[in-house]
Amino acid sequence: MKNTILSVLLATTVLSAVPALAADNSAAAIAMVDKGAAYLQKNGKDALIKEVNSKNPEFINDTTYLTVRALDGTQLAHPTNPKLVGKNMVVLPDADGKLFRKEIIDQAQAKGKGWVDYRYNNPANGDIEKKSTYFVKHGDVILEAGIYKGK
Template sequence: MKQQTRIQLGLATVFLTMMCSASAMAAEHGTEAEAQDMVKKAVALVKSAGPEKAYKAFTEHTDGAFKEKDLYVFAYNFDGTCIAQGATPKMVGKNLLAMKDVDGNAFIKGMIDMVKASSKGWYGPYKFSNPANQTYELKKSYCERGAGDTMLCVGTYFEK
């Protein structure tokens, strides 16, 4: 086999591998519909099982629940204290009302204000660190009012 043919074959292999990897990564992103559906299931669990049991399920993914692709539930009370966090459990109990993204957007406060005003809806865009690739990406979150003065949300990254 000629050197040029081997190089072309090698480049084609690299290109196809990159394309397959990109497709696999894109498939790992949850959709807006999946995020919204997960929030609705989370609200239903809070109502049926009670907040304490539900928050534990959101944070610990009991029986594999409330964790799909890159989607997970996070919950805050209206003073900004995290009460459930499906990706970073160490955030539970911390007041993150003033937390800002890299552009200075106080996104937790923004979500809470939106839920207070309209009970549910999409908040975003804001920039959030994607744990899969350690880069900041645009994200938006669907949120609904939970029990009392709380909100339940699931975020999804914008497709590139």
């Protein structure tokens, strides 16, 4: 009986912490995009692209990182996968067939900012996981920061 009660209490504690962790990660993604926007406004698009591509620690941390995409879908800056820079992968879907990059671009054009959910390979563990990307359109680029949400 003690073990059952302890297990229930432990499960309740862990499950009650999950929304807080997701909220913290969401806040981290928003903060990262906001930091990129402030840098862009102060120093210009080319300077931001250079800093992101050079893996400036201001734009990459344990939770998320900033990427920069052109409105046509071309990846302009990516601090963790430089092979993506210069590529347009709008027609490549996520694990479920969703054209999430196109959705980001379409929503950025229509609303200016928002979130898009999809399923993507998490490089930290190699698993396909739920991911959400926060984005903001600034001029002719979209600033993005994604967070993994687990399976």
